[in-house]
Amino acid sequence: MKKVKLHDKEFELLIDAATIDQAIAKVANEINKDLKDTKPLFLSILNGSFMFTSDLLKQITIPGTEICFMRIASYEGTSSTGKIKELIGCNVNLTDRTIVILEDMIDSGRSMTYLIDYLKGKNPKAIKVATMFYKPKALTHPVTVDYCALELENDFVVGRGLDYDGLGRNYPDLYILSTATNE
Numbered sequence: 001m002k003k004v005k006l007h008d009k010e011f012e013l014l015i016d017a018a019t020i021d022q023a024i025a026k027v028a029n030e031i032n033k034d035l036k037d038t039k040p041l042f043l044s045i046l047n048g049s050f051m052f053t054s055d056l057l058k059q060i061t062i063p064g065t066e067i068c069f070m071r072i073a074s075y076e077g078t079s080s081t082g083k084i085k086e087l088i089g090c091n092v093n094l095t096d097r098t099i100v101i102l103e104d105m106i107d108s109g110r111s112m113t114y115l116i117d118y119l120k121g122k123n124p125k126a127i128k129v130a131t132m133f134y135k136p137k138a139l140t141h142p143v144t145v146d147y148c149a150l151e152l153e154n155d156f157v158v159g160r161g162l163d164y165d166g167l168g169r170n171y172p173d174l175y176i177l178s179t180a181t182n183e
């Protein structure tokens with residue numbers, strides 16, 4: 001599909017599924033090499049990371065690999081508390097573990113900064129960050145990104161786990177908000 005309509009907005013194809021698949025395979029190879037002796041714990045941050053998690057983890061071959069999921073919120077009402085609240089927690093003990101955080105997107109870096117602060121309090125051995133998409137020009141909260149499949153410009157995108165108001169997460173390709181129709 002070259003174009004999709006979600007609610008009131010049109011989106012255009014930005015990156016096709018095969019290109020994303022290839023970039024994720026490259027990340028999997030890097031992680032397999034770098035973390036081969038660490039029995040890594042992959043921590044998938046819901047909702048958006050479900051597809052990245054599945055695509056990546058099928059290619060991870062490290063013995064002792066574990067996966068758990070978290071859903072977090074840093075907002076109460078309409079303002080940020082600056083603190084992470086676990087909506088769905090991870091029930092694995094994180095002490096002395098090598099954690100690989102899996103995100104679909106790093107945009108401002110705010111979510112990741114809060115999450116890393118929170119995880120440091122659990123005394124892990126190491127924290128690595130792996131993201132499917134990263135917008136370096138949008139970053140306002142500095143984050144060290146250890147593994148990134150694809151870098152993007154500072155545009156709103158949907159697909160591959162990312163939604164617009166609940167829709168679009170299921171698309172295997174990535175779409176960008178169409179400027180022609182949505183100004």
Ligand SMILES: O=P(O)(O)OC[C@H]1O[C@H](OP(=O)(O)OP(=O)(O)O)[C@H](O)[C@@H]1O
Nearest residue numbers: 046047048104105106107108109110111
């Ligand atoms: O770098 P940031 O500016 O903090 O943006 C990135 C965050 O935004 C998205 O989550 P979202 O809040 O849309 O929740 P979802 O994963 O449930 O869709 C994404 O999954 C990251 O967690």
Ligand SMILES: Nc1nc2[nH]cnc2c(=O)[nH]1
Nearest residue numbers: 107155156157162163164
């Ligand atoms: N759907 C969607 N969610 C985001 N969260 C942070 N950046 C984005 C984006 O570009 N698209």
